[in-house]
Amino acid sequence: MNNINSILRFKTGYVAIVTIFILLIMFVFIAIPVSACYYKVGTYESDYSTLKESFFKGQTVYGRGSAYDYNYFLKLRIKDPNGNIVFTSDKSQHVVYCSYILNGSALTGIWSIQLGILKNDWQWSTLPGRISYFKVKDSNFTLITNVIGNGSIIKDKNQDYYHYGSILNVSAVAEIGWCFSHWNSDLCGNDTTKKIVMDSNKNITANFVQNFYDLNINIVGNGTVNINPYKTNYTYGSVVNLTAISDEGWYFDHCTGDIIGNDNPFFVTIVNDMRITVIFEKSLFNISNYNITINIEGTGIVIVDPTKNNYTYGEIVEITAIPDTNWYLDFWSGDITGDNLSCEINMTCNKIVTVHFKQLENQDNLEKIVGGGGGTNFKPFIVEKSNIPPVAIAGGPYYGKVGEIITLNGSNSYDIDHYIKSFNWELGDGSIINGEIVTHIYSSAGQYKVILNVTDTKGKTSSNSTYAIIIEPNHPPSKPSISGQTIGFADIDYVFSIVSTDEDNDSLKYFVDWGDRTQNISGHMPSGKIFAINHSWSKPGIYCINVTAEDNETISTNEFIIIINKPMDQDAFESYNIILVLFLILILILSLYLLKVQEKEKS
The missing domain is CATH 2.60.40.10 (Immunoglobulins)
Structure with a gap:
């Protein structure tokens, strides 16, 4: 019996030894690899998380090392291909960071970055996890150009990459209506042409500003000029509407300078500094207001357009004779002659006009014809009331933006004695539209002459012109x-x-x-x-x-x-701690179990 107990005790002790041996093996295979994972060193992009193992001269090497299982201080150091220490970081615990710029004197080849640990003294191991290698190559730098405003940057060497120390010339070229202001970012100054030494990646910006132009209006004589829109100065391509307004006793005669002519109102497109002289002339006899005296012989009426008590010198007045039924216009006398139904008269003085209407001699619509032989012959014909042409009023000027619907309204056009049957718009961009009120979309900016042609029911026509001023619309900014x-x-x-x-x-x-x-x-x-x-x-x-x-x-x-x-290493550190705690708990449980077994054997 004693032998049997001895054998059992021997087996139990043997089991305990084997168990402890197995636990030691587990510790070797679990604890040691986990501990080895604590060390980590490498080179990265600027985010310190994206690995990077190749750099160009002029770039920055970002290094990071970690050893979370120790409370020792850490350092990083960088060596060139010759083994020279070119950089050593400050010390830190758990994680250490560094950055090092590879300047123009940096050697090409294989470099190293090491993680040092302070244990009594700084220890610089070459074991895995404590050292990492990266490659340095000849630099290839990029040149990024930016433009603010309207212009461009021209390079005398147009390449994607430039070697270290390359020299190139850049020139700022402004678009029409703009001028170069200055450089910024990696260039400064306001010279249009500059030299750049490519010792790093470069980013340059050329700033252009709009030119502003003066519009100078000189007035000769007595009058004013209405300027719309009125500004202190204008940008290139601006369209300005000018209207000459004469004082009493004066009239607008013409313009000279950058605009020549006698249209009123007139439009100016700004392309540079502009100088315009507006000339007003004094009316004859120094009389500021004139009137028209209309005498009528026969039956009919006379329409005066515009109808006023007084007119200024040089004003144009249209006079139209309208005979009554069975009457016709025979002739004009006084300051108008001839037999046209409508006439224009220039108000340079007081005017006296007599219209002579004549009744048809045969109420059965017979026209009297005086023959060459002195006799009188008659032939039948149909007499209609004289047709007065319609009056076209195009309205405007119209203002809009490219791509925007604008409405053109000819509804103020009229016909005194008949009706307008058709409205025809010539829109200045090649488009023709029919209708009293129409809409149109212009595809480009500019000043367009718009002509409205109207025709009445008797085929009489008239025209009136205006302008459509189209500007570029506001464009949304580009996607950020x-x-x-x-x-x-x-x-x-x-x-x-x-x-x-x-x-x-x-x-x-x-x-x-x-x-x-x-x-x-x-x-x-x-x-x-x-x-x-x-x-x-x-x-x-x-x-x-x-x-x-x-x-x-x-x-x-x-x-x-x-x-x-x-932080990635902190997660690993926490997982390592969990594994070690579980391992210790397992050892404790096994130890307690073995102690219990031994106590039972003794008892």
């Missing part, structure tokens, strides 16, 4: 461009660059919704200028950044997604 981190970590500030351009060169305002119930609003910024702003998120998650660009009339929006994580 957003650049920055796409993956990041909580509680770290990240820089985002936002930019939009406006075709009309309007200033822009940016609204940024970060997706975490916070927003930012920029001030008004020039079109094309980059809006740089920092932001951090306090919690991990996927965030949608919404950016709106506004030009005070229209908006454009864009979205940008960023993923925010917990």
Whole structure:
């Protein structure tokens, strides 16, 4: 019996030894690999999370190392291909970061970055996880050009990439109506041509501003000029409506200078500084107001257009004779002669006009014809009341924008004795439309001469012209461009660059919704200028950044997604702690079990 107990005790002890040995093996295979995972070092993009193992001269190397299982201090150091230490970071616990610029003297080849740990002294191991390698190549730099306003940038070497130290010339060329103002970003000054030394990636901006032109109106004589729109100065292509208004006793005669003619009103398209002289002439005999005396012989009426008590010198008046039934216009006398139903008279003095109506001699509609032989013959014909031409009134001038519907209204046109049966519009862009009130869309900006032709029921016609002034519409800003981190970590500030351009060169305002119930609003910024702003998120998650660009009339929006994580090494550290705690608990349980077994054997 004693032998049997001895054998059992031996087996139990053997089991305990084997169990402890197995636990030690487990510790070797579990604890040691986990501990090895604590060390990590590498080179990255500026986000310190995207691995990067190749760099050009002029770029920045971003390094990160971690050792979460220790409370020792850490450092990073960088060596060139010759083994020279060119950089050593400051010390930090758990995670250490560094950045190093590869300048023009940087050697090409294989470089290294090492993670050092302070244990009594700094230890620089070459074991995996403690050292990483990256390659440095000859630099290829990019040149980004931006334009604010209307113009362009010309490069004498138009390449995608430039080697370190390359020299190139850039020139700012303004569009018509604009001028170059200055450079900014990586260039400064206001010389139109500049040299650039490519020792890094370059970003240059040429700023152009609109030219402003003066409109000088000189007046000779007594009168004024109405200017619409009136401004201190004008941009290229602006259309200005000028109307000459004479004082009493004076009349508008003509214009000289940059506009020559006697149209009134007249339009000016601004293309440079413009000088116009408006000449008013004094009326003859120094009489400021004139009148018309109309005498009528026979039966009929006379219509005067315009109808006034007095007229100014040079004013044109239309006089129309309308015979009564069975009467006809025989002739005019006085200051009008001839037998036309309608005549125009220039008011250069007081006027006296006599209209002579004559009754038909045969009430049965017979026309008297005096033959060459002195006899009198009659032939029948149908007598109709004389037809007065209609009066076309085109209205306007009309103002609108490209692509916008404008309405042209000819409803003020009239006919005294009949009816207008057709309205025909010539719109100045090759389009012809029929109708009393019509709509039209112009496809390009400009000043269009619009002609309204009207025809009455008896076939008489008249025309009237006006202008359609069409300007470019307000264009919405371009969809905002957003650049920055796409993956990041909580509680770290990240820089985002936002930019939009406006075709009309309007200033822009940016609204940024970060997706975490916070927003930012920029001030008004020039079109094309980059809006740089920092932001951090306090919690991990996927965030949608919404950016709106506004030009005070229209908006454009864009979205940008960023993923925010917990620090990656901290997660690993926590998982390692969990594994070790579970392992210790398992050892404790097994130890208690073995002790119990031994107590039973003793008893």
